[in-house]
Amino acid sequence: MDHHTHATDVLIAGAGPVGLTAASELRRRGVRCRIVDRLPARLPYAKAVGVQPRTLELWDRNGLVRQALDAAVPMLGQLTYVNGVAQPRTDLVLPPEVPYGFAALPQYETERILETFLGRFGTGIERGTELVSFTQDAGGVTSLLRTPSGTREEVRSRYLVGCDGAHSTVRKGLGLDFGGGALPEAYMLADVEVDWDLPHGYGVRATHRDADGRTDDLLVCIPLPGRGRYRMSMLVPPGPSADGAAGGDETSGAAADDGVAHGPESGRAPALPDVQAALDRLAPRPATASALRWASVFRISHRIVDRYGRGRVFVAGDAAHIHPPTGAQGMNTGIQDAWNLAWKLALAVDGAAAPGLLDSYDAERRPIGREVVGRTLRHAAEGVQADPADPAVLMMREAQLLVSYRGSPIVGPPQGEDGAAGPRPGDRAPDCGGLTGPITAHPRRLFDLLRDREHVLVLYGAGPPTGGSDAVRAFEELARVAADRTGGRTTAFAVLAPDAPDDPGAALPVHRDAQGEFARLYAVDRPTAFVVRPDGHLAARLGPPTAQDLSAALAATFDGP
Numbered sequence: 348m349d350h351h352t353h354a355t356d357v358l359i360a361g362a363g364p365v366g367l368t369a370a371s372e373l374r375r376r377g378v379r380c381r382i383v384d385r386l387p388a389r390l391p392y393a394k395a396v397g398v399q400p401r402t403l404e405l406w407d408r409n410g411l412v413r414q415a416l417d418a419a420v421p422m423l424g425q426l427t428y429v430n431g432v433a434q435p436r437t438d439l440v441l442p443p444e445v446p447y448g449f450a451a452l453p454q455y456e457t458e459r460i461l462e463t464f465l466g467r468f469g470t471g472i473e474r475g476t477e478l479v480s481f482t483q484d485a486g487g488v489t490s491l492l493r494t495p496s497g498t499r500e501e502v503r504s505r506y507l508v509g510c511d512g513a514h515s516t517v518r519k520g521l522g523l524d525f526g527g528g529a530l531p532e533a534y535m536l537a538d539v540e541v542d543w544d545l546p547h548g549y550g551v552r553a554t555h556r557d558a559d560g561r562t563d564d565l566l567v568c569i570p571l572p573g574r575g576r577y578r579m580s581m582l583v584p585p586g587p588s589a590d591g592a593a594g595g596d597e598t599s600g601a602a603a604d605d606g607v608a609h610g611p612e613s614g615r616a617p618a619l620p621d622v623q624a625a626l627d628r629l630a631p632r633p634a635t636a637s638a639l640r641w642a643s644v645f646r647i648s649h650r651i652v653d654r655y656g657r658g659r660v661f662v663a664g665d666a667a668h669i670h671p672p673t674g675a676q677g678m679n680t681g682i683q684d685a686w687n688l689a690w691k692l693a694l695a696v697d698g699a700a701a702p703g704l705l706d707s708y709d710a711e712r713r714p715i716g717r718e719v720v721g722r723t724l725r726h727a728a729e730g731v732q733a734d735p736a737d738p739a740v741l742m743m744r745e746a747q748l749l750v751s752y753r754g755s756p757i758v759g760p761p762q763g764e765d766g767a768a769g770p771r772p773g774d775r776a777p778d779c780g781g782l783t784g785p786i787t788a789h790p791r792r793l794f795d796l797l798r799d800r801e802h803v804l805v806l807y808g809a810g811p812p813t814g815g816s817d818a819v820r821a822f823e824e825l826a827r828v829a830a831d832r833t834g835g836r837t838t839a840f841a842v843l844a845p846d847a848p849d850d851p852g853a854a855l856p857v858h859r860d861a862q863g864e865f866a867r868l869y870a871v872d873r874p875t876a877f878v879v880r881p882d883g884h885l886a887a888r889l890g891p892p893t894a895q896d897l898s899a900a901l902a903a904t905f906d907g908p
Contacts, residue, residue, distance in 0.1 A: 354503050354504070355379045355380055355381050355502065355503075355504045355505075356373070356378045356379040356380055356504060356505050356506070356696045357369075357373055357378060357379070357380040357381075357504055357505065357506045357507070357508060357692060357696070358380065358381050358382075358383070358478075358488065358490055358502055358504040358506075358507050358508070359373075359380060359381070359382040359383070359507075359508045359510060360383055360384075360478040360507070360508070360509050360510060360511040360515075360516065360517055361382075361383075361384060361509065361510035361511035361512060361515075361664075361666070362382050362383070362384035362386075362458070362462075362472040362474075362510075363384075363454075363458065363510060363512065363664070363665075363678075363681075364395065364454065364457050364458060364461060364664075364678050364681065364682055365510040365663050365664030365665070365678070365681035365682060365684065365685045366382055366384070366508075366510030366511075366664075366685070367382070367458060367461035367462060367465055367472075368461060368681075368682045368685035368686060368689070369382075369508050369510055369663065369685035369688065369689050370382040370465050370470060371409070371461060371464050371465040371468070372409070372685065372686055372689030372690065372693075373689050373692060373693060374465060374468035374469075374470050375409060375468065376689070376690070376693035376801075377693075378692065378693050378696050378697075380470065381470075381473060381502065381504075382465075382470065382472050382473065383472070383473045383476040383477070383478060383492060384472055384473070384474055384475075384476065385475070385476070385477040385511075386474065386475070387474050387475045387495070388474065389455055389458050389459065389462070390454075390455065391455050391640075391641065392453075392454065392455065392538070392641045392643070393453035393454060393455065393538045393571055393578045393640075393641065394454045394536070395454045395457070395672070395675065395677060395678035396451045396452060396453055396454065396569050396571060396578050396675065397422065397449070397450075397451060397569065397675020397678075397679070398415065398419060398449070398450040398451065398452050398457070398675075398679065399449065399675065399676075399679040399745070399746050399747045400441060400445055400446075400447045400448060400449060400746040400747070400748060401679065401683070401746060401747035401748055401750065401775070402679045402682050402683070402747070403415065403416075403446075403447035403450065404446065404447060404775075404778070404794070404883060405682070405683070405686055405882070405883065407446065407447070407794050407798060408794070408797060408798055408799070408881075408882075408883060409464075409798075409799065410798060410799055411460065411461075411464050412447070414460045414463075414464075415450070415452060415457075415460055416450070418452055418456045418460065418572065419450035419451060419452040419456075419572070420450065420451050420452075420548065420570055420571065420572050421448060421449070421450060421451075421548045422439060422448070422449035422450055422451050422548060422550065422569075422570065423438065423439060423448075423449075423546075423547075423548035423549055424436060424437045424438040424439045424548075424549050424550070425437040425439075425549060425550040425551070425552055426545060426546075426549050426550070426551050426552070426631070427551075427552045427553075428551075428552070428553040428554070428629075428631045429553075429554055429555075429556060430554075430555055430556055431553075431631065433631065436549075439742065440742065441742060441743065441746060441748075442739075442743075444777060444778055444779055444780070444864070444868055445746070445748065445777075445778070446778045446792065446794060449746065451569055451570050451571060451572075452572075453538075453571055453572070453578070454678070456572075457678070473494075474495070475494070475495035476492050476493065476494050476495065477492065477493045477516075478490055478491075478492060478509075478511065478516050478517065479491045479492065479493050479499070479516070480516075480520060481507055481517070481520055481660065483507070483658050483659050483660055486505075487503055487504060487505045487506075487659060488503070488504050488505070488506065488507040488659050488660060489501060489502070489503050490502045490503075490504065490507060505659065505696060506659045506660070506661070506692055506695075506696075507659065507660045507661070508660075508661050508662075508663060508685075508688065508692075509521075509660070509661065509662040509663070509666045510662075510663050510664050510666060510681070510685065511666055512664070512665045512666060513648070513665045513666070513669050515662060515665070515666035517660060517662055517666060518652060518662050518666045518667070520660075521656075521657050521660055521662070523652040523653060523654060523657070523662065524652065524653040525650045525651070525652055526650060526651065526653070527648060527649045527650030527651060527669075527720070528648065528649060528650075529646060529647070529648040529649075530646070530647045530648070530649070530671070530727070532582055532583070532647075533582070533583040533644055533645070533646055534580050534581065534582060534583060534644070534645050534646070534647065535579075535580065535581050535582075535583050535617040535621060535622070535625070535642060535643070535644055535645075536578065536579070536580050536641075536642065536643050536644075536645055537578070537579045537580075537581075537617060537621075537622045537636075537639060537641070537642040537643075538571065538576070538577075538578050538579075538639070538640040538641045538642070539576070539577065539579060539619070539622055539636045539637065539638060539639050539640070540573070540574070540575045540576050540577075540636070540637050540638040541568075541575050541576075541577060541626070541630075541634045541635070541636050541637075542575060542634060542635050542637070543575070543630065543631075543632055543633075543634040544632075545631070545632075547570070548570055549570070550567070550568060550569050550570065551566070551567070551568040551577075551631070552565075552566070552567050552568075553565075553566045553567075553629040553630065553631060554566075554629075555628070555629060564582060564628060564629060565580075565581060565582050565629075566579065566580075566581045566625050566626070566628075566629040566630070567579065567580045567581070569675075576638075579622060579625070580672070581622070581625040581629075582625075583617075583644055584624075616642045616643055616644070617642040617643070617644065618639070618642065619636060619637070619639045621642075622636045622639065622642070623635070623636050647669075647670075647671050647672070647727070648669050648670075649669065649670045649671065649720050649723075649724050650668070650669050650670075650720075651667065651668045651669075651713070651716050651717055651720050652666075652667045652668070652713075654709050654713070655667055655684075655708055655709040655712055655713050655716075656705075656708060656709060661688055661708060663681055663684035663685050663688060663712075664677075664678075664680075664681025664682075664684055664685065665677065665681065667681075667684065667712075667713075667716060668680065668681075668716035668717075668719065668720055669720075670719060670720040670723040670724060671723045671724060671726070671727035672723070673723045673726040673727045676719045676722070676723050676745075676747070677719075677723075679747055680715065680716065680719050680747070683712075683715075683747070683750065683882070684712050684716075686882050687708055687711060687712055687882055688708045688712075690801070690880070690881040690882060691704050691705055691707065691708060692705070694836075694904070694905070698906070699833075699834055699836065699905055699906055700904070700905070700906060701757070701902060701903055701904055701905055701906050702906075703756055703757065703903075704757060704903075704904055706756070707755055707756055707757045710755055710756055711752045711755045711757075715750055722744075748775055749775075750775065751771075751773050751774045751775070751884075752773035752774075752884055753771055753772065753773035753774065754773065755773055756903070757886065757903040757904050758772045758773040758884075758885070758886055758887070758903070759772050759886070759887045759888075759899075759900045759903065760772065768870035769868070769869045769870025769871065769888075770869060770870075770885055770888070771885070771888060772885050772886065772887055772888050773884060773885065774884065774885055775883060775884055775885075776793075776797075776877065776879045776883055776884065776885050777793075777868045777869070778792055778793050778794045779792065779793050779864040779865045779867075779868045779869075780792050780793075780862070780864055781860065781861050781862035781863075781864045781865075782795075782796065782842065782858040782859065782860060782861070782865065783858065783859045783861045784856075784857070784858050784859070785857075790861060790862075791858070793805075793842075793865065796840060796858065797879060797883070800838045800881075801836055801837070801838070801881045802829075802833060802836060802837040802838070802878060802879070802880060802881060802886070802901075802904075803837065803838045803839070803840075803878075803879045804825065804826060804829045804837050804838070804839040804840075804876060804877070804878055804879075804897075805839075805840065805841075805842060805876070805877040805878075805879060806822040806825060806826070806839065806840070806841045806842070806855075806874075806875075806876050806877075806892070807841075807842050807843075807844075807860075807865065807866070807869065807871050807874065807875045807876075807877070808822065808841055808842070808843040808844060808847045808874055809844050809847060809866075809871070809872055809873050809874055810844040810845065810846035810847045811846065811847075818843075818847065818848075818850075818874055819841060819843075819850035819853045819855075819857065820850070821874070822839075822841050822855060823853070823854045823855055824894065825839070825876060825892055825894060825897055826839035826854075826855050828894045828897055828898055829878075829897060829901065832897075832898050832901045832902070832905060833901055833904075833905045834905070836905070837878075837901075839855055840855060840856040840857070840858060841853070841855060841856070841857045841858065842858050842859075842860050842865050843857060843858070843859055843860065844860055844863070844866060845859060845860060845861055845863065871890065873890055873891060874890065874891045874892065875888065875889065875890035875891070875892065876888075876889040876890070876892035876897060877889075878897075878900060878901065880904075886900060886901075886903070886904060887900035887901075
């Protein structure tokens with residue numbers, strides 16, 4: 348056995364969308380990392396296809412969104428049919444200040460875009476390389492890899508992140524409990540073209556109900572790039588064609604001997620006639636399927652780990668939570684797991700993290716995972732339409748715009764305000780438009796000012812009577828406090844109400860809330876400081892802000908000077 352020891356800051360197991368997100372977010376911050384994947388090449392399958400508005404916002408933050416938008420198609424809504432009868436159409440509509448809508452992008456395209464982005468930082472995927480085992484101690488993690496040539500390599504890293512799917516080696520090595528169950532039905536997935544004339548950009552959900560009102564047949568079609576191309580899922584009819592159930596899982600290569608039946612299975616893949624049979628039974632109008640690119644039988648489980656990490660080892664994505672694909676929540680939730688963890692790991696590697704910072708990954712993300720598992724299970728059984736939530740709230744939740752970390756150990760309570768309106772600490776920091784500056788010819792969005800920045804201190808200055816002419820000087824002092832307290836890791840700028848006095852000599856960038864959009868969306872009418880985290884959530888909302896309160900708010904994240 349060959350033993351070579353290499354050192355890196357973070358080793359990432361698994362190069363799907365979640366692992367690639369973790370790697371690129373770490374590399375973007377200058378953290379050394381390696382990413383390994385057991386598969387010799389990217390799988391050409393449109394597995395996870397829905398990209399939520401919240402994920403597009405994160406890709407706006409790191410500069411990836413343009414490539415994603417170029418490759419994606421819009422998801423405008425869903426057409427629903429029960430026993431051939433059209434139900435009310437669902438249109439995916441969000442408030443006008445939300446910058447991105449819903450999109451569909453085949454998983455192989457998402458992975459290609461993320462891999463190209465990661466390559467900009469000089470890091471590539473080590474393919475055909477499998478994490479076999481690991482041990483950890485107080486100083487780091489020692490992992491054993493099997494390389495494409497079959498040799499063993501020992502890697503020493505400060506942290507290990509398991510993004511290695513439903514049959515995760517990392518999760519098993521940590522001995523985490525993965526409680527839950529499996530749905531009894533087997534499904535078929537297929538990537539095909541169909542010649543119907545249904546409106547472009549709409550998903551299709553067609554079900555059949557028996558005499559007792561139970562759903563006994565199902566067809567769900569999600570639009571993909573290309574004319575008439577959809578990713579379809581349908582029930583495998585009972586009988587001999589539902590074989591392959593004991594097969595392995597080609598997303599992880601592990602035989603499903605761990606009792607987790609989830610994902611595509613090896614065994615007999617469905618063929619075009621199987622897809623056609625489902626269309627003949629359920630399509631709302633006659634349709635012929637052609638150009639089958641990929642098909643698989645897959646099973647669905649619902650499980651979540653009892654913790655998202657232990658010591659220096661963490662799990663994210665399917666390694667931590669699996670559930671029905673309803674509403675395209677899984678990959679997006681995993682991407683946000685990785686994003687939440689990466690900026691915290693970067694501070695830890697840098698020696699700048701407050702003692703509890705890495706523990707906040709589990710505290711913030713596990714409740715989200717639990718909620719998503721429960722909701723997708725409910726929606727899989729009854730359809731999203733059966734959700735009792737107000738339709739606008741339901742839409743924002745499906746878009747993942749309501750994910751919040753209120754009550755997190757690293758997020759402060761709102762200070763100095765009764766604070767019913769506007770985003771609270773832990774909530775997503777909303778975008779807004781109409782910010783003007785003395786040099787720019789056109790208004791900018793808040794997200795333009797947050798792009799490619801880490802922690803950002805946004806200082807809102809009101810007009811008279813609360814916003815006096817010395818407001819900008821007070822803001823300069825707060826910006827200095829933030830820079831000192833975080834070792835220069837915080838950017839600051841001011842947003843002033845239209846009638847707030849000018850200060851031409853200001854030592855920090857000043858933008859004018861020309862249309863009052865910032866004040867409306869953030870519900871502010873007095874001087875207020877907002878600390879926006881790298882993942883676009885508010886760490887603090889301080890009104891009126893003081894140096895002492897700001898310093899205390901930052902202490903939850905950053906180690907003392």
